[in-house]
Amino acid sequence: MTGLYAKNYFELFDLPKSFDIDTTALRDRYRELQKTAHPDKHAAASDQQRRISVQFAAQINEAFQTLREPIARARYLLSLHGVVWRDENKSLNDPDFLMEQMALRERLEELYQGAQTSDDLIGILDEIESKMASMVAHLSRCFESGSEADFREAQIIVQKLQFFSRVREEAEEATL
Amino acid sequence: MALLQISEPGQSTAPHQHRLAVGIDLGTTHSLAATVRSGVPEVLPDAHGRYLLPSVVRYGAGGAPQVGHEAKDKAGADPLNTIASVKRFMGRGIDDIRKTVKKLPYEFVDSESAMPRIRTAAGDVSPVEVSTEILKVLKTRSEGSLGGELSGVVITVPAYFDDAQRQATRDAARLAGLNVLRLLNEPTAAAVAYGLDRGSEGVHAIYDLGGGTFDISILRFSRGVFEVLATAGDSALGGDDMDRVVAEWIMQQAGIGDDVGHGQLRRLQRIACDSKEQLTESDSVEIVADLETGGQWRGWLTRETFNALIEPLVRRSLLPCRRAMKDAGIGLDEIEDVVMVGGATRVPYVRTQVGNFFACDPLVDIDPDKVVAVGAAIQADVLVGNKPDDELLLLDVIPLSLGLETMGGLVEKIIPRNTPIPVAKAQEFTTYKDGQTAMQIHVVQGERDLVSDCRSLARFELRGVPAMNAGAAKVRVTFQVDADGLLSVSASEVASGVQSSVQVKPSYGLTDSEIAQMLRDSIDHAQDDMAVRALREQQVEADRSIETIESALAEDGDKLLDADERKAIDNALEALHAARIGSDHRAIKQAIAHLDTVSHVYATRRMNASIRKALTGHKVEDIDI
Numbered sequence: 001m002t003g004l005y006a007k008n009y010f011e012l013f014d015l016p017k018s019f020d021i022d023t024t025a026l027r028d029r030y031r032e033l034q035k036t037a038h039p040d041k042h043a044a045a046s047d048q049q050r051r052i053s054v055q056f057a058a059q060i061n062e063a064f065q066t067l068r069e070p071i072a073r074a075r076y077l078l079s080l081h082g083v084v085w086r087d088e089n090k091s092l093n094d095p096d097f098l099m100e101q102m103a104l105r106e107r108l109e110e111l112y113q114g115a116q117t118s119d120d121l122i123g124i125l126d127e128i129e130s131k132m133a134s135m136v137a138h139l140s141r142c143f144e145s146g147s148e149a150d151f152r153e154a155q156i157i158v159q160k161l162q163f164f165s166r167v168r169e170e171a172e173e174a175t176l
Numbered sequence: 177m178a179l180l181q182i183s184e185p186g187q188s189t190a191p192h193q194h195r196l197a198v199g200i201d202l203g204t205t206h207s208l209a210a211t212v213r214s215g216v217p218e219v220l221p222d223a224h225g226r227y228l229l230p231s232v233v234r235y236g237a238g239g240a241p242q243v244g245h246e247a248k249d250k251a252g253a254d255p256l257n258t259i260a261s262v263k264r265f266m267g268r269g270i271d272d273i274r275k276t277v278k279k280l281p282y283e284f285v286d287s288e289s290a291m292p293r294i295r296t297a298a299g300d301v302s303p304v305e306v307s308t309e310i311l312k313v314l315k316t317r318s319e320g321s322l323g324g325e326l327s328g329v330v331i332t333v334p335a336y337f338d339d340a341q342r343q344a345t346r347d348a349a350r351l352a353g354l355n356v357l358r359l360l361n362e363p364t365a366a367a368v369a370y371g372l373d374r375g376s377e378g379v380h381a382i383y384d385l386g387g388g389t390f391d392i393s394i395l396r397f398s399r400g401v402f403e404v405l406a407t408a409g410d411s412a413l414g415g416d417d418m419d420r421v422v423a424e425w426i427m428q429q430a431g432i433g434d435d436v437g438h439g440q441l442r443r444l445q446r447i448a449c450d451s452k453e454q455l456t457e458s459d460s461v462e463i464v465a466d467l468e469t470g471g472q473w474r475g476w477l478t479r480e481t482f483n484a485l486i487e488p489l490v491r492r493s494l495l496p497c498r499r500a501m502k503d504a505g506i507g508l509d510e511i512e513d514v515v516m517v518g519g520a521t522r523v524p525y526v527r528t529q530v531g532n533f534f535a536c537d538p539l540v541d542i543d544p545d546k547v548v549a550v551g552a553a554i555q556a557d558v559l560v561g562n563k564p565d566d567e568l569l570l571l572d573v574i575p576l577s578l579g580l581e582t583m584g585g586l587v588e589k590i591i592p593r594n595t596p597i598p599v600a601k602a603q604e605f606t607t608y609k610d611g612q613t614a615m616q617i618h619v620v621q622g623e624r625d626l627v628s629d630c631r632s633l634a635r636f637e638l639r640g641v642p643a644m645n646a647g648a649a650k651v652r653v654t655f656q657v658d659a660d661g662l663l664s665v666s667a668s669e670v671a672s673g674v675q676s677s678v679q680v681k682p683s684y685g686l687t688d689s690e691i692a693q694m695l696r697d698s699i700d701h702a703q704d705d706m707a708v709r710a711l712r713e714q715q716v717e718a719d720r721s722i723e724t725i726e727s728a729l730a731e732d733g734d735k736l737l738d739a740d741e742r743k744a745i746d747n748a749l750e751a752l753h754a755a756r757i758g759s760d761h762r763a764i765k766q767a768i769a770h771l772d773t774v775s776h777v778y779a780t781r782r783m784n785a786s787i788r789k790a791l792t793g794h795k796v797e798d799i800d801i
Contacts, residue, residue: 052776
């Protein structure tokens with residue numbers, strides 16, 4: 001992080017480097033940090049100080065965005081543990097999961113095309129939500145154990161969650 | 177014996193230090209200015225006691241343009257020279273305008289430039305210049321009322337305005353000679369006006385239906401901080417559209433064809449607008465329209481019919497409401513209340529529909545026409561430094577995703593909508609040909625997958641990329657969106673560290689050199705005044721730099737600096753003091769730049785120290801940096 005003293009996002013918010021975090025504390029501290037760094041607090045200062053404040057405020061925003069959302073938080077935590085993320089869509093080698101995803105997409109596609117009732121869509125969304133919730137719980141257990149095998153497992157779960165997240169986004173858009 | 181000066185806590189004992197600042201609501205149908213006087217926000221009236229300035233400018237042959245009521249009254253008689261609702265054209269290309277407006281109300285000049293120009297008796301004018309005229313009137317009004325030059329202004333914009341529309345608004349203010357402290361989103365401004373009044377903690381929805389734009393913002397208010405969770409809207413939906421559907425209804429009823437003249441159309445829209453307003457109080461209204469063929473048409477418009485006419489428009493506003501709730505991750509049960517902003521929310525049907533949607537009674541107790549200007553005034557007062565210890569902080573978001581054009585005309589999103597601002601994202605690009613030294617980058621804004629479905633913001637070329645084999649040169653481009661929601665771009669080559677030059681050509685709007693030209697044109701003794709202006713600007717910045725550094729040194733210079741560092745800063749300060757007395761603006765600029773360089777590490781350390789202090793409550797001296 002350029003300029004910021006904190007070595008990572010967790011340290012910035014004075015939170016332990018773990019997957020399970022106190023989200024209320026995160027939000028409260030986010031506000032406290034922005035009360036100090038935000039450019040509006042330096043509106044009357046020199047150009048230099050305003051530039052630094054924009055940089056700091058942007059990094060605090062980035063850190064907050066990353067930590068508040070479980071998938072982004074898991075990705076970040078894994079990258080702190082040395083995981084390098086690259087071209088992920090190809091590297092997921094799990095035919096069963098991919099079949100399951102395709103089936104899910106087909107069901108949704110039918111609903112988008114046909115005279116879908118929003119109840120049907122909401123039913124599928126609930127299904128997706130509960131799947132994602134149990135995967136996040138699984139992630140949490142992997143991070144807690146911290147073994148090499150569990151980190152690899154966590155990586156795969158994150159990739160799967162990203163699939164679900166994209167499908168959920170589309171389905172939600174369709175309910176609007 | 178001198179009397180002791182006693183002041184309220186938080187207020188300055190030296191009244192002359194109070195800086196003059198106003199908040200300006202630059203609206204589609206009308207504009208207004210407000211200020212904070214003795215801690216109380218107030219809207220500034222004109223000489224006749226009127227608060228609202230119609231956003232109408234009439235360009236006659238010769239003489240200064242007429243602005244406001246006078247111009248509005250001439251709209252029917254002189255439709256082509258009388259520009260109303262120009263906000264709808266801000267930051268828009270002529271093709272966009274054609275898409276949203278069925279019949280162009282003015283004569284647009286055919287030109288190569290993407291910036292549309294309107295032909296008038298006083299020459300061709302751009303939407304930015306029309307807005308400048310409105311701002312100038314409000315500037316004069318404010319300075320007359322406050323008795324001095326304005327230190328700064330906060331100008332409000334629809335939350336859903338894209339980068340081009342924001343940039344156009346900022347340009348208009350620059351041309352009017354205003355120092356813009358901040359562009360503030362209208363719903364956020366309204367929340368400030370309401371929130372401070374009530375101190376109500378929790379999640380609120382702000383439904384802002386103005387003359388030509390619609391915004392919905394979901395925000396959380398907690399301990400002085402307004403945090404926008406999500407915003408959505410439609411920058412081409414407003415009360416004007418209600419007038420249009422009513423005018424179309426009258427034309428249909430009266431047998432007036434589509435080939436109606438500009439003057440007649442403007443008169444019908446005026447009648448439609450008056451009828452809409454009357455229907456807020458009455459159940460029906462009689463309409464009398466003069467026909468171009470001579471004779472008159474008379475008829476009654478009931479509120480029921482009116483509701484049916486505007487139903488599709490109101491329904492259109494509910495889709496963004498659902499999207500904002502989804503993006504905010506907020507359920508209906510978590511919304512404390514919905515605040516109604518904008519003149520069009522006076523329409524009873526709008527109030528009931530919005531109340532039904534959010535399942536609560538809409539808040540309507542601050543005048544929906546004034547609430548935005550009041551909120552802007554409160555923020556302006558804080559930003560200009562009149563309330564140094566104020567807790568107020570507004571955290572806003574970017575309303576539309578920013579993306580880049582990739583192969584096949586597809587968009588790759590780099591900053592998704594509703595990301596908190598300021599935000600910076602870096603992206604690496606590589607060359608695809610051996611020896612390639614330049615790259616084209618196209619920035620777009622919008623949610624769709626195809627470039628052609630998004631707004632083109634800027635195209636630029638990265639030059640000076642070191643010639644290497646294909647794929648070896650890596651250029652890191654940083655996109656930064658500031659607290660105003662405005663984008664800036666910088667780039668550097670990763671391996672060599674060579675800073676690439678970025679020529680941003682806005683797809684719509686004015687380039688910096690065009691603005692400079694317009695400023696020169698507007699000043700009589702161009703050369704002299706530009707030099708005086710440049711000197712004045714550097715002096716102001718020098719004073720700010722000196723003040724910032726000196727007060728910092730007094731506070732923690734001993735703790736955060738070693739002797740050598742301190743010496744370097746002291747020397748640079750001395751040099752700046754010396755340059756400041758002279759009249760060479762370049763020398764001052766150089767001295768500021770030197771002070772910046774030698775004090776950069778110190779400024780960063782200070783920011784870090786205050787951030788740590790904010791979290792831990794430690795005193796600065798306890799902290800090792």
